[in-house]
Amino acid sequence: MTRPPYGPGQGGFQPQGFPPPRPVAPPPRPMPAPPMYQPRPPHGQPHFGPPPPPPPPMWHQAPPYRPKSNTGMIVTITLVSVLVVVGGLIGVLATVDGGKRKPTSVADSGYDYPPPGTSSTSGSPASATPTSAQRPTSSAPTARTTPRTTRTTTSTPSGPKPVYRTKDNPLFAGENGTNTVTCNLPRWQSTPAAAQAFFNAAMPCMEAAWAPVLQRANLPWIRPKIAFPSGKRWESGCGVADSTKEDVAAFYCAPDLTIYMPFEGLQTNVNGSKIGAYLALFAHEYGHHVQSLSGSLKAAHNESYELGPDSAAGLEIQRRKELQAQCFGGMWFAAAWNGKGSITDAVVRDMLADGYTRGDDNNPGAPRDHGKRQNYGAWQKQGYEKNRTYQCNTYLAPANSVS
Incomplete structure (x- = not known):
């Protein structure tokens, strides 16, 4: 993608309201990171600073994560064709019945579509696009025995539209980045009620950082909802989740514009009081x-479907989508760190x-979709x-950085 031009004397331009990049070293790792998508800025565009100092040695000690099911991939293969025809409602879903188990290794459940027969009554981004409403038609004749006609009204809301x-x-x-936000969050406690209060307090910080980004890009902005389901079996806008058959992690469901944060999927026995891990999960969703x-x-889902969702090319598209959500999560932390507060x-x-x-390589033999x-x-x-x-923009990144 062509970067915006900068004329003479415009070097060092920093859009007002954006925090500066905040370099922090990654944890120690056995091999160098693959090259990320970092196009060289044109003449006059600001470059980012030198690499940061090495991190504390404790970082590599994060423990592994526990198992979850691979049922979502099986369901995705059977149902995407139906949903592409009816509008391609999209969600990242932890759901459905039965199936073999696989280890949990990633931020969310990684399911892409609702199961067959699921209807959605609330808006996805398409809710900002034209919709049709048909008025009720009476079959009874008037006094003149003239049949009433059916009238169809098409509404075309003004404002930005999603670009597919x-x-x-x-x-x-x-040069579009998250705006600085100050987040003052309650103390973390590993109970369902305290976790709900924590994420509810974090939600306005997410919105304050990201809403201006969409608005500057002339894209629609709709506030998401957040749900805290409990129990072994519960419904979402994308279908039914059953924790007796699989471990249900957090997920985003586009048909009802909701982030689902089940307490049982937070792995509090692993993360303890490390709010950075919980916020990373939330920021990813x-x-x-x-x-x-x-x-x-x-x-991305349409492209993956056309390529074959379980094919190598289709899985690569899914990884690009998931890794981009990771990158966006990091962008939120840049906004919140610059605002200080609890971050x-x-x-x-x-x-x-x-x-x-977290990663697919924690799960040998599992679908490589994250x-x-x-x-x-x-x-x-x-x-x-x-x-x-x-x-x-993971969709322009080299293949080895999205493997």
């Missing part, structure tokens, strides 16, 4: 909401460390350090 493209989506144009509003999420250096270190513990640990952590770090949407 990936690599050339307007979201990635220009919010990243899917940003993708959904832009139209790139639907476009301290220690919180950022925990966030970065968490990213490098990316290996090295890339999962590296893209999160990329978003934090660069804080520009074009730096998170």
